[in-house]
Amino acid sequence: MMINTSRLLITALAACVITAGCAAGLAHREGMRLLTDGQEEAALGKFEEAMRAAPGDIEYRLRFVAARDRVIARLADRAQAARMVGSNEEAAIHYRRIQAIDPGNVAAAAGLSALSLERESADRIARARSALDANDLSTARQLVTAVQNQDPSHLQARSLKREIDERL
Numbered sequence: 001m002m003i004n005t006s007r008l009l010i011t012a013l014a015a016c017v018i019t020a021g022c023a024a025g026l027a028h029r030e031g032m033r034l035l036t037d038g039q040e041e042a043a044l045g046k047f048e049e050a051m052r053a054a055p056g057d058i059e060y061r062l063r064f065v066a067a068r069d070r071v072i073a074r075l076a077d078r079a080q081a082a083r084m085v086g087s088n089e090e091a092a093i094h095y096r097r098i099q100a101i102d103p104g105n106v107a108a109a110a111g112l113s114a115l116s117l118e119r120e121s122a123d124r125i126a127r128a129r130s131a132l133d134a135n136d137l138s139t140a141r142q143l144v145t146a147v148q149n150q151d152p153s154h155l156q157a158r159s160l161k162r163e164i165d166e167r168l
Helices: 004-035 040-053 058-084 088-101 106-133 139-149 154-168
Strands: none
Touching: 004 040, 004 058, 040 058, 040 088, 058 088, 058 106, 088 106, 106 139, 106 154, 139 154
């Protein structure tokens, strides 16, 4: 009876190992297919699944890291391109996608921080323009100064400051 129980246990354990190996292999192959089809983010998920199913397999780990780095680089390029043309919301989407993949990504956090600063500056410049139009030079100057303190080379702030100075 003891021998049969041991055989059953060994057989069950072997089946689990084989099933895990099969699941990892299937996920890896699916990831490779998705990668070939240009679906890098979906491939990344499959490589991660393979890595979790077979944590000791270095090939799965390397494939996951390489795919993750490629996806992050592509998203960072897209975010930067969006910022260059003034599509800050699109840039923010790409930065957040990077953070979903790599929560500790410093570049994505810095990009989101810069976007926030740009939004604040744009809001202050708009309020300064309104204050200047209403001939409230003191408020306009304060708002422009706040923008220039954060970014001394801000073109709109410099231009608006010249206008304010001309009215004084």
